[in-house]
Structures are given as C-alpha cells and as structure tokens.
Amino acid sequence: MRDVAVVGFAQRQMEVFDGSPTCVELLVPLFAECYEQTGWTRRDIGFWCSGSSDYLAGRSFSFVSAVDAIGVIPPVNESHVEMDLAWAMYEAWLKIQTGEVDTALVYAFGKASASVLRRSLALQLDPYTMTPLWPDTVSLAGLQARAGIDAGVWDERAMAEVANRSLTDAEKNEYAIRKGGSSVEELLSRPVYADPLRKHDCSPVTDGAAAIVLAAGDQAREVRDRPAWIEGLAHNIDPISIGTRDLTRAPSAARAAAAVDLDGVELAELHAPFSHQELILRRELGLADDVRVNPSGGALTGNPMFSGGGIRIGEAASRIWSGEVGRAVAHATSGPALQQNLVCVLGSTTEGASN
Amino acid sequence: MARTLSAPVTVAFDYTRSTGPVLGRFLTGLRDGKVLGGRTSEGRVVVPPPEFDPVTHAAIDEFVEVAPTGTVTSWTWVPEPVKDQPFDRPFAFALVTLDGADAPLLHALDVTAPDQVSTGMRVRVRWADERVGAITDIACFEPVVGLDGVESDDPGPDRARPQPRNEAATERSRPTDVSGVVTPVSLDYLYAASPEESAFYRGLNEGRILGQRCPSCQKVYVPPRSACPSDGTPTAEEVEVSQTGTITTFCIVNVPFLGQKITPPYVSAYVLLDGADIAVLHLILGVEASEVRMGMRVEAVWKPEEEWQYSLENIDHFEPTGEPDADYESYRHHL
Numbered sequence: 001m002r003d004v005a006v007v008g009f010a011q012r013q014m015e016v017f018d019g020s021p022t023c024v025e026l027l028v029p030l031f032a033e034c035y036e037q038t039g040w041t042r043r044d045i046g047f048w049c050s051g052s053s054d055y056l057a058g059r060s061f062s063f064v065s066a067v068d069a070i071g072v073i074p075p076v077n078e079s080h081v082e083m084d085l086a087w088a089m090y091e092a093w094l095k096i097q098t099g100e101v102d103t104a105l106v107y108a109f110g111k112a113s114a115s116v117l118r119r120s121l122a123l124q125l126d127p128y129t130m131t132p133l134w135p136d137t138v139s140l141a142g143l144q145a146r147a148g149i150d151a152g153v154w155d156e157r158a159m160a161e162v163a164n165r166s167l168t169d170a171e172k173n174e175y176a177i178r179k180g181g182s183s184v185e186e187l188l189s190r191p192v193y194a195d196p197l198r199k200h201d202c203s204p205v206t207d208g209a210a211a212i213v214l215a216a217g218d219q220a221r222e223v224r225d226r227p228a229w230i231e232g233l234a235h236n237i238d239p240i241s242i243g244t245r246d247l248t249r250a251p252s253a254a255r256a257a258a259a260v261d262l263d264g265v266e267l268a269e270l271h272a273p274f275s276h277q278e279l280i281l282r283r284e285l286g287l288a289d290d291v292r293v294n295p296s297g298g299a300l301t302g303n304p305m306f307s308g309g310g311i312r313i314g315e316a317a318s319r320i321w322s323g324e325v326g327r328a329v330a331h332a333t334s335g336p337a338l339q340q341n342l343v344c345v346l347g348s349t350t351e352g353a354s355n
Numbered sequence: 356m357a358r359t360l361s362a363p364v365t366v367a368f369d370y371t372r373s374t375g376p377v378l379g380r381f382l383t384g385l386r387d388g389k390v391l392g393g394r395t396s397e398g399r400v401v402v403p404p405p406e407f408d409p410v411t412h413a414a415i416d417e418f419v420e421v422a423p424t425g426t427v428t429s430w431t432w433v434p435e436p437v438k439d440q441p442f443d444r445p446f447a448f449a450l451v452t453l454d455g456a457d458a459p460l461l462h463a464l465d466v467t468a469p470d471q472v473s474t475g476m477r478v479r480v481r482w483a484d485e486r487v488g489a490i491t492d493i494a495c496f497e498p499v500v501g502l503d504g505v506e507s508d509d510p511g512p513d514r515a516r517p518q519p520r521n522e523a524a525t526e527r528s529r530p531t532d533v534s535g536v537v538t539p540v541s542l543d544y545l546y547a548a549s550p551e552e553s554a555f556y557r558g559l560n561e562g563r564i565l566g567q568r569c570p571s572c573q574k575v576y577v578p579p580r581s582a583c584p585s586d587g588t589p590t591a592e593e594v595e596v597s598q599t600g601t602i603t604t605f606c607i608v609n610v611p612f613l614g615q616k617i618t619p620p621y622v623s624a625y626v627l628l629d630g631a632d633i634a635v636l637h638l639i640l641g642v643e644a645s646e647v648r649m650g651m652r653v654e655a656v657w658k659p660e661e662e663w664q665y666s667l668e669n670i671d672h673f674e675p676t677g678e679p680d681a682d683y684e685s686y687r688h689h690l
Contacts, residue, residue: 018359020549024581028589042587058366058544068580071587115544119437123540127370128378129403129490132538134440135461139448142431143461147450150429150474195432195469243450243459244401244409247429 003350004096005220005227008034008105008213009314013175013302016113017207020065021057023109026209027069034105034213038223042071045213046101048078051088051108051306055123058114066109077101084108085310086271086332086342089212093233102216109209110305117205117305124335126240137336138202140242141274142194144337147247148276149196156196159275160187163200163300166275170297177302178204200300203273208304210311228317228328228346232260235342242337250277253284253331253341260329260345267292267319267328269312273299277338281331285343295319309333313344320348360553360665367541374534377406377415382533384420386488390480391418392456399457403490421455423480424499428452428459432469438543441495447472451496463495471498488533551579554593556665562657566631568592574632578667597629598655600673601681603689604634607644620644626653626673627689634689635667641674650680 010033012026019025035041048070052063063080070076079095081088085108092104118136125131148154161184168181178200193199213223220227236252236259238245245251268291272278282293296315299308309332316328326348334340374382377393381403384391393404393415400419407414430449436442441463449472450459465481466472478496486492548556551567555578558565567579567590574583575594582589605624622644625634639647640656653673663669 018357018361018547020359020547020552020581022549022581025549028582028587031587055542058364058542058546068582068584069587071583071585073585111547114546115542116437120542127372127538128374128382128536130461131540132490132536133448133462134437135448136433136437136440139431139433143429143448143450146431146474147429192432192469194434197431239405239409241401241403241405242461243403244405 002097002099002216003220003229004093004214004216005224005229006212006313006317006346007215007220007223007227008037009211009317010034010037011175011208011210011307011311011314013177013206013208013304015177015204015206017111021059021111021114022062022065022068023111023209024066024069026109027066027107027211030107030209030211031069031105034211038213038215040103042076045103045105046077047092047095047104048076049088049092049095049104049106050080051083051085051106051310052080052110053082053306055120056110056112056114056117056305083306084332084334085210085212085307086313086330086344087235087309087334089214089310089313089344090233090235090342092214093230096214096216102219104214105211106214106310107209107211108307108310110307111207112205112305113207121336130242137273138194138197140336141202141277142197143242144247145196145201145274145276148279151248153248154276154279156188157184158279159201160184160198162272162275162278163187166294166298166300167200169295170301173297173301175302176297177206179297179301197274201275203299203303203308204301206302206304206308208302208307210304210307210314212310212314212317224321226321226323226348228320229348229350230344231327231347232343232345234259235340237335237340240335240339245337247337248280250280250284250338250341253281253333253338253343256341256343257285260343262286262329262345264327265291265329265345266325267295267316269294269296269298269316269328269330271299271309271312271332273303273308273333275300277333280338281341285329285331309342313346316344316346320346323348358553359547359550360556361545361547364544364546365541366544367539370538370540372536372538374536375406377404379533380404380418382488382490382492382536384418385490385492386486386530386533388482388486390421390423390453390493392421392453393417394419400455401458402453402456402460419455421453423453425451425453425456425478425496427464427472427474427476427478429474430464430472439541441491446495449478449496451478462490462493465495465497489536549581551581551590555579558595559667559669560663560665562660562663562669564596564598564628564655566594566596568594575630576633577628577631577635594630596631599676600626600628600631600634600653601686602639602647602649602651602653603627603686604649605639605647607647622647624653624673627686632689637667637670638672639674640672648680650683650686652676652678652681
C-alpha cells in the first residue's frame with residue numbers, strides 16, 4: 001500500500017448561507033486556502049472528488065455547477081459522491097492507491113437551511129415502509145436515545161455531559177456555530193424538546209463546506225513537516241431497517257474499528273450529530289477513558305450536511321500537523337441513527353500505515 | 356437591500372416503485388386489514404418482513420399474520436411535525452412490537468402530550484378509512500384504554516378493528532395483489548441566487564443585461580458565474596453587454612410538449628450578445644423559422660416595462676436587426 005497523508009484542510013460553517021446552493025462562492029476561498037497550505041496550484045491536483053446532494057440544493061446538477069470553483073481547462077480528473085466529505089476522501093485515497101495519481105483535493109458542500117433538513121433526510125429511508133411516514137432525523141435519534149435510556153446503557157446526565165464538554169470546547173473553535181458551556185445541571189434544567197432530547201442534544205442545522213488535500217509519500221513530506229498519515233481507513237454499513245437493529249449499538253462502527261489499529265490513539269474526533277451517539281461510538285470504538293474526544297466541539301456545535309464527517313478528519317489531522325498528538329482517530333457517519341460509519345486512523349509517522 | 360435574491364421553489368415528483376413479492380405481500384395484507392410479518396431463518400417474526408434473510412440471505416417466503424395490538428418498545432415526542440407526517444399537530448413516533456412479532460414496527464402514535472406515552476404501553480393499529488396497499492393504510496397506533504380508563508386489550512371501539520371486506524360479496528371481484536406503490540414527494544426550498552446572479556436579475560428588472568468578466572482570461576459570462584469555469588478565478592468585474600448579438604446555433608422546434616407556451620414551429624437559438632463570450636438561449640421571432648441561420652444578427656425585444664420582474668423572460672424574444680450576417684470567424688470560438 002502507498003503511504004498517503006492528509007496535508008491540507010479548510011472549512012466554513014454558518015447558520016445560514018445566503019448565497020446559491022451550488023456554493024461556488026464558499027468553495028473558491030476554501031480551495032485558495034488549500035493552495036496556500038500546500039504551495040500548489042490547481043494543476044498540481046491529480047484527482048478531485050466532491051460530496052453533495054441535489055436534494056439539499058433543490059436544483060439539478062448542483063455538483064456540476066460547483067466544478068466552476070475548480071476551473072476545468074485543461075480538463076480535470078473529477079468524481080462525485082452523494083455522501084459526506086469523508087467518503088469522497090475514501091474514493092480519493094483509493095484512487096491514489098491505484099497509482100494513477102499522487103495527489104487529490106476532495107471537497108463537500110451543502111446548504112441545509114434551504115429546506116427543512118430533518119424532513120428532506122426522510123428520503124434516505126426505506127421508500128416503502130418508512131419514507132411515506134416522513135420520519136424526521138430528530139425523531140429517529142429520539143427513538144435511539146430512548147432505547148438506550150430504557151436499557152440503562154446511558155442516561156440524560158451522560159448525554160448532558162457530552163453536550164457540556166462539546167459546547168465548552170467549541171469556544172476555542174472559530175468555525176463552531178453553537179458554543180458556550182455551562183454545567184450539566186444547567187443543561188438538564190433546560191426544557192425537553194423532542195422528548196427525550198433537548199435542543200443541545202441535537203446538532204444545529206448548519207450550512208457550509210470543507211476541503212481536504214491528500215498526498216502520497218514524498219509529496220506529502222514536501223508540504224508538511226508532520227503530515228497526518230492515513231494508517232487505517234475502513235467503512236461499514238448496517239441494514240436500513242430501524243426495527244431489526246439494536247439501536248443502542250452501532251455494529252458497523254465496531255466492524256470498521258476492528259479493521260484498523262486504534263492502539264495508542266490519543267484523540268478522537270467522532271461525528272456524533274446527537275449527544276447519545278457519541279456514547280455509542282466511544283463504546284463501539286473501544287476508546288479508553290484518557291482518549292480526548294472532540295476537542296473541536298464536534299458535530300453538536302456545527303454539523304454542515306455533507307462536510308460534518310470530513311471536518312472530523314480535518315480537525316484530527318490539524319492536531320497531528322501541530323504536534324499536539326501523535327496518533328488520532330476520526331470518524332464519520334451517514335444514514336439514520338448511525339447506520340453507516342467510517343473510521344480513519346491518522347498518525348505522525350508512516351510506521352503504522354499498513355492498512 | 357438583501358445581498359442576494361431568493362424565491363420559494365417546490366420540487367415534487369411521484370415516485371412509482373414495484374414492490375417485489377415480499378413487500379407486495381406485506382402491503383396486500385395491509386390493504387386487506389392484516390399485518391403480516393416474515394419469518395427469518397432464526398425463527399424471528401419481523402414486521403415489515405425483510406426481503407432477504409439477514410443471516411442466510413435467502414428470500415423470505417414464510418409469512419405470519421400478527422395481531423393489530425402490541426407494545427411500545429421506544430418512542431419519541433414530535434413537538435414540531437414536518438409536512439406530510441401522519442399528524443400535523445404534536446404526536447409521538449413509536450417502535451411497536453406487535454403481538455406475535457419479535458421486532459418492532461415504526462409508526463405514529465396518536466397521543467397529544469408526552470405524558471400519555473410510555474415504554475411498555477399497550478397500543479393497537481388504527482386503520483385508515485380507505486386502504487390502498489401502503490404503509491399509510493395503518494393511519495397510526497392508538498393507546499389501548501378500557502372504558503374504565505385503564506389499559507386493556509379489549510378490542511374497544513370498532514374504528515380500531517380491522518374492517519374485513521365482505522368476503523362472500525367480493526370473492527369474484529377480489530382485487531389483485533399489490534405490486535406497486537406511488538410515493539409522492541414534495542420538497543419546499545427557499546432558493547437563493549449567487550451575488551452575481553442576483554446582479555444579473557436586478558439588471559434585467561431595469562432593462563439591462565449584465566455579465567461578469569474573468570480577471571484572468573478576460574471572458575465575459577452572461578448569465579454571470581461566481582467563478583470562471585475555465586480557470587476557477589472568482590469573477591470580479593461587472594460588465595453591461597449589448598442587447599444585440601449573433602445567432603451561433605439554433606434548432607427549430609416542431610414537436611409539441613407538455614407546458615409548451617408557443618405554437619410550433621418556432622426557433623430556439625443561442626444568441627452571442629456583443630461583448631459576451633457565452634451565448635444565451637432564447638426565442639427567435641419576427642422571421643420565418645426556415646429563414647433563421649447561423650450568423651444572423653438579432654436584437655432583444657423587451658416586454659412592456661410594467662411586466663418586468665427579476666427574470667430573463669423580461670426579454671420577450673429576439674428578432675433580426677436586418678444587418679448583414681456576422682462573419683463566421685467572429686463566433687466560431689463560441690459554438
């Protein structure tokens with residue numbers, strides 16, 4: 001396998017973006033940041049891959065319009081996934097593994113505020129037995145949270161602890177759109193919204209975009225003193241049916257974690273759009289108590305649709321570049337109630353890069 | 356003035372799907388007032404039946420009728436229902452394990468406050484008034500409450516019971532099994548234009564045609580784009596282009612279609628406005644369709660000013676200026 005590292009990352013998060021859902025306006029400055037970080041121009045990028053959905057944009061071919069932000073003369077090697085940035089990165093990582101290219105810039109964008117996000121996402125459910133009922137994202141998460149509370153796997157206090165730590169850490173994250181911790185007691189005194197969830201248990205609807213740059217071998221070393229080498233990358237998926245799953249578990253997350261080596265991980269950026277989902281993920285990934293979780297504040301403080309997962313990878317990589325940690329794991333999720341999960345282990349050396 | 360223009364838009368489509376044998380059987384059951392589960396290789400009865408066994412991956416072919424009564428295994432409050440959910444006022448979504456089943460079914464529960472629902476409570480199916488072979492044939496679940504107010508498994512009011520058809524009367528005209536479903540999907544958006552597109556539409560509302568020039572390659576885009584698609588450079592300079600241009604290519608529309616506003620034959624053409632590098636698609640009138648040709652010089656004919664809005668339709672059509680045709684070399688790079 002080729003040694004591939006994350007060497008660039010840029011992001012934007014906001015409550016409401018008042019521009020076109022093609023998000024060219026957001027992507028141009030993101031790409032400029034990536035060029036500045038790497039010293040490259042667009043012609044140094046071997047492969048491009050984006051993540052977005054026309055269901056979010058409310059128009060056709062929004063991802064084609066977004067390509068304007070690249071500039072395609074001469075033509076570029078380009079692909080698209082209707083998935084989060086993390087899966088666009090997976091495709092790019094595979095592309096680099098084939099040997100066809102050595103570098104990639106992956107990006108994702110979404111204007112979740114253009115429609116009612118929690119309703120639009122009902123279109124990713126079973127179209128025969130679920131979508132006609134329009135089960136919204138918050139309701140499905142509420143069913144999952146209740147299942148864990150009833151089973152004694154977690155409680156509302158544990159959920160509030162996740163939210164309070166996230167909101168506190170987000171104070172240091174200039175991109176977070178919700179921040180300001182208080183105390184577990186104060187959070188628990190707030191009204192219940194979608195019983196058993198309080199609003200701070202749910203990630204905010206977020207517009208935004210993000211970009212990640214990958215490079216192989218020496219090209220990564222030329223960009224960064226400490227590239228964030230991808231030591232392991234795996235993703236798995238559980239069945240769509242809500243009724244046949246034990247909602248207190250995420251078997252696909254455990255399976256993805258089992259495919260990588262999490263020994264010695266100091267930091268975890270977990271894509272948990274609801275507070276109880278962080279508790280599930282910590283268990284499925286088998287994270288020790290001393291692993292620092294979501295120092296960025298995590299998805300509870302900003303979760304742009306289509307880039308919220310990939311941002312976890314970028315945040316983890318940034319802390320490898322800076323020397324803050326030597327080994328980190330990033331996670332991304334997709335689908336209802338942690339249905340699909342991707343795990344990416346990043347390290348400061350290529351010794352562990354055996355996946 | 357807002358930074359950008361925006362307008363509501365609804366995207367709607369009726370998705371038509373075939374059901375296959377397993378879901379067809381399940382939905383046929385619902386239409387007939389029965390809830391069917393599928394038996395898996397592990398002996399579990401799962402509702403709705405999975406199409407394939409989760410362990411052996413064989414097609415599910417054993418169906419079991421389960422009771423219309425069951426137990427709530429999880430629930431969530433829905434304080435702000437979204438469009439097309441089973442209720443338009445607060446309600447609960449619940450996972451309900453029906454008696455005789457081993458896995459829960461997701462559906463709405465008709466309660467009006469969260470203190471009316473709890474895990475473990477007994478509920479029963481409330482059938483829709485008209486059943487068509489869809490998951491919505493179950494209107495919702497409702498609490499099982501006896502006359503004395505305590506929960507009971509007594510079937511209770513007749514509206515909660517399956518309404519079997521008169522089998523003897525309908526035997527000969529028995530409807531065929533459900534083989535397809537139609538799921539209408541309608542999504543509402545507030546669609547915003549980019550700042551450059553907003554300037555373009557504001558210009559049209561003033562009778563002007565505005566583009567953007569790429570600072571790198573000097574190309575002028577009409578309608579304007581936020582970045583030059585050739586080199587990715589953000590466009591910066593607003594440019595007003597001429598209302599006169601050259602037909603670069605065209606087609607004669609002879610075929611009628613749904614929503615057509617003009618009687619065929621008519622001509623749709625790409626018009627390269629003087630000063631622009633990208634042609635705009637518009638209607639050509641004032642000339643026989645057979646006379647339209649590449650290189651023909653045309654000019655914009657605007658609707659009356661009182662009809663103007665933020666739309667390219669402010670230009671009613673283009674018509675020939677009568678000038679000599681443009682030299683092919685002048686537009687060959689814009690085809």
